[in-house]
Amino acid sequence: MRHSRTICSVFSDPHKGQAAPIFRLIARLDVKSNYVVKGIHLEGLRRVGEPLHLMSRYSDQGIDEFVLQDVTASLYGRNNLSGLVARSNDSIFLPVTVGGGIRTRDDAARVTRSGADKVSINTGALVDPALITEVSSLLGSQAICIAIDARRDGSGWTCMAESGRVDSQRDLLEWVTEAEALGAGEVLLTSIEREGTLKGIDVEMIEAVTASSRLPVIACGGTRTPDDAIRACLAGASGLAMSAVLHYGKFQVDDFKRALVTAGIEVRS
Amino acid sequence: MRVVVVDYGLGNLHSLKSALGHLKIKHEVDDNGQLLPEADCIVLPGVAAFGAAVANLIARNQFGAIQEAHTRGARLVGLCLGAQLFVDSSEESIGIPGLGLVEGRAVRIGLQLEGGPHQGWSRLQVPDFAHAKPDRGLISRCFFFSHSYHVELADPSAVLAQVQRGSFQVTAAYSLGNAIGLQFHPERSGDAGLAVLEAAVAGRLNPVPHPEADHGLTATE
Numbered sequence: 001m002r003h004s005r006t007i008c009s010v011f012s013d014p015h016k017g018q019a020a021p022i023f024r025l026i027a028r029l030d031v032k033s034n035y036v037v038k039g040i041h042l043e044g045l046r047r048v049g050e051p052l053h054l055m056s057r058y059s060d061q062g063i064d065e066f067v068l069q070d071v072t073a074s075l076y077g078r079n080n081l082s083g084l085v086a087r088s089n090d091s092i093f094l095p096v097t098v099g100g101g102i103r104t105r106d107d108a109a110r111v112t113r114s115g116a117d118k119v120s121i122n123t124g125a126l127v128d129p130a131l132i133t134e135v136s137s138l139l140g141s142q143a144i145c146i147a148i149d150a151r152r153d154g155s156g157w158t159c160m161a162e163s164g165r166v167d168s169q170r171d172l173l174e175w176v177t178e179a180e181a182l183g184a185g186e187v188l189l190t191s192i193e194r195e196g197t198l199k200g201i202d203v204e205m206i207e208a209v210t211a212s213s214r215l216p217v218i219a220c221g222g223t224r225t226p227d228d229a230i231r232a233c234l235a236g237a238s239g240l241a242m243s244a245v246l247h248y249g250k251f252q253v254d255d256f257k258r259a260l261v262t263a264g265i266e267v268r269s
Numbered sequence: 270m271r272v273v274v275v276d277y278g279l280g281n282l283h284s285l286k287s288a289l290g291h292l293k294i295k296h297e298v299d300d301n302g303q304l305l306p307e308a309d310c311i312v313l314p315g316v317a318a319f320g321a322a323v324a325n326l327i328a329r330n331q332f333g334a335i336q337e338a339h340t341r342g343a344r345l346v347g348l349c350l351g352a353q354l355f356v357d358s359s360e361e362s363i364g365i366p367g368l369g370l371v372e373g374r375a376v377r378i379g380l381q382l383e384g385g386p387h388q389g390w391s392r393l394q395v396p397d398f399a400h401a402k403p404d405r406g407l408i409s410r411c412f413f414f415s416h417s418y419h420v421e422l423a424d425p426s427a428v429l430a431q432v433q434r435g436s437f438q439v440t441a442a443y444s445l446g447n448a449i450g451l452q453f454h455p456e457r458s459g460d461a462g463l464a465v466l467e468a469a470v471a472g473r474l475n476p477v478p479h480p481e482a483d484h485g486l487t488a489t490e
Contacts, residue, residue, distance in 0.1 A: 021389035021432075022411060064390055065413075089287040095413050095457045112316055115283035117415060117457055139279070140318045140350065140361070142386045142415045185386045185417065216388040238389055268390045268411045 022266050024239030025229065025256050026218060027058040027246055028067040031081060037071065038244055040196035042149065042164040045071065048247040055088050058246060061253035064268050065095045067120065067188065067218075067241055069147075073101025074123065074162060082114035089115040097188070099147050103127075105134045112139055120188050122147040123161040126168040126175075129182055136183030145186040145218075146179040148172065150205060152193060157205055164192050172205070176213045187217045188241065194222025196244055201228045203235050210236030226251060226259030233265050272296040272470060273308035275335070275351075277325040279317035285348065288456035292467045302330030305338050310470050314456075315350025319375065319418070320362030322350055332368065339370045345448045346469045352443070352450030353420055361418050371445045372423035378416070378439060386417040391453075393430040393441050400426040401444045401475040407468055408442065410461040412453035419452055429475060444475050 029036045029051055036054050037045035048054075055066060066088075070081045079101040088096065098111045099120030108119045119139070125132050125146060135144045149164050150157040150172045157172035168175075176187060189209055191202040199222050206219045216238035222228070223245045232240045245251055257267040272289070276282050276298045289296045289312075296312070297304055305311060313335070315322060326332040339345055347355045356367050359375035367375070378387055390411045395403060408430050420440045422428060427445040431438040443450045449469050455462035468474045 021387065021391040021414065024389045086283055089284045090291070093284070093288055093291070093457060093459055093463060095415065095454070109279065112279075113282065115287070117284070117316060117454065137318055138321050139316055140417065142388060142417050143316050185415075186388050216386065266392075 021238065022064075022268050023229070023233045023260060024064045024218070025062075025253055025267070026065040026067055026239050026241040027054070027063045027253075028069065028220060028241040028243045029054060030069045030071045030243065031084065032071045034084075036247065038196060038247055041192055042195055051084055052088055054247070055092055058253060059092050059094060062257060062268070063094065063253050065097070065239070066092075067097045067099065069120070070098075070100030071163060077101065079107060079111055082111065085111070085115040097145050099145070099188075103131070105131070105138055108135045108144070109138060112143060118143050118145050118186065120145040120147040122149060125179065126159060126161045126170060129178060132179055132182035132184050136185070141183045141185040144184050145188050146176075146184040147188040147190070148175065149190045149192050149195075157208075160192060173208060173212045176209055176215070180213050180215050184215060186238075187213065187215050189217050189219055190241075191221035195220070197222055198224045198244055198250070200224045201232055201240070203231050206232060206235040206237050224250075226256045229256045229260055230263045230265065233260070233263075270309045271307055272310045272312065273304045274298050274312045274314065275305070275326075275331055276300040277322060277329055277331060279315075279322060279325060282314060285312065285314045285456045288463060288466055289470075292463060294467065294470055299331065300329060302334040305331060305334035308338055308343050310344040310346065310472075311335060311338055312470065313345065313347045313351035313354060315348060315352075315354065316415075317350055318361060319350065319353060319359040319367070320365045322354055323362070323365050323367065326354070335368055336370065339368075339448065342447055344470075344472055345370065347448070347450045348456070349416060349452060349454055352452050353418055355448050355450055356420055356422070359418060370448045371427070371443070371450070373420050375418045376421050378419050378434075378437070387414045387419075387432070387434070387439060389414065390458075391432040391439075391441070393432060393453075395430050396428055396438075398426050399428055399430075401429060403429045403442070403444075403475045404468065404473070407465055407474065412441070412455065412458040412462055412465070414439075414441075414453045416452060420450060442474075449474060
């Protein structure tokens with residue numbers, strides 16, 4: 001029963017001997033040519049704002065963490081967010097995970113050196129799983145987040161590479177298990193079907209992953225209302241990454257925190 | 270007061286420099302050991318693996334320089350991995366000696382419980398047995414953690430703050446002599462973190478100073 005896992009961060013379940021950190025609310029910014037963009041199912045990207053402006057806004061609202069994704073990285077063959085990360089460091093003192101185009105150990109080192117606390121790797125690890133071990137042996141496993149863009153495939157899910165365009169033919173749960181064994185420290189789990197749709201998170205997929213891995217799981221894709229944060233927490237996720245719901249001003253971070261507190265779930269205050 | 274940040278070529282130096290800059294704490298960056306003999310306060314950051322960090326500190330002539338600075342009484346502030354590098358060894362990199370400034374070892378936290386890495390925000394608690402009572406207003410708040418190992422000290426009373434994970438206690442902050450270790454990332458913990466970073470560098474984190482740590486350096490620039 002994985003459900004009790006996160007609940008015990010609130011009620012301290014003595015049987016599990018487990019108290020997770022405070023449930024995290026994360027703003028995910030997909031960046032293209034110095035703009036935050038948003039699509040549906042990772043496609044049809046539209047500009048929604050300027051990265052530093054949005055980071056500052058969400059920081060003021062009380063967001064706990066940022067995920068910055070360079071969505072054009074594979075086009076240029078490298079991650080181009082170092083400048084943005086460095087600039088954001090001057091005024092925002094919150095954790096930042098940076099992803100997109102990280103294919104080598106040196107790429108990962110360069111990104112962390114520019115000010116990222118963690119790197120997230122998707123395609124690079126699917127192509128070469130040994131990259132996970134290489135990065136974790138250099139930066140520590142806490143600094144490597146495996147980003148997974150998952151799509152329903154029969155009774156399970158398959159992991160998609162190249163921003164959702166290429167099917168890696170890897171089963172989601174098998175890949176999470178392998179990534180953990182190789183030294184990953186966290187999973188950013190995106191449902192491609194829900195991504196950008198504001199149709200609510202995929203609870204079933206989150207539960208499947210949290211039940212099969214000890215790694216902290218950040219749920220991503222489809223958040224519609226603050227209730228999604230509660231559902232993600234109850235499904236065993238460590239955090240919820242949001243983009244459209246924040247970008248389009250449907251709700252503010254505070255709305256999510258209030259809902260969590262009302263449900264008896266501790267938030268950062 | 271001369272504050273020097275140790276750059277050993279790994280990890281997240283920029284965010285620490287930004288945080289110190291925001292706090293208006295004048296600081297220099299050392300990448301070859303030469304600034305360390307003059308430092309009043311040395312900040313050792315860290316997002317890296319233990320062994321990789323030790324190798325780089327040695328290659329850059331910083332390893333011995335940090336030990337010498339500790340011996341002469343400079344204030345040493347270790348952040349995250351930096352707090353682990355102060356002790357004798359780590360399970361992350363078996364056979365690699367740490368700086369040995371504080372008796373203890375870094376051990377994996379994931380093995381003691383099924384929680385995996387400690388990622389995210391946790392609220393600190395001050396244990397009753399802490400002899401160096403920290404300022405609770407500063408420290409009993411939420412901070413950002415991102416680690417798989419933590420420090421077990423030979424002298425548990427040097428622990429300033431812990432995080433409870435079920436029945437297990439993560440060492441979140443310690444202070445022994447002139448060494449302060451913070452397992453969390455104060456530079457990434459919002460306003461709460463900035464306040465602790467400022468206090469740690471100024472030696473105000475625990476208001477009852479250790480005699481050997483007190484060099485009259487009580488204020489930032």
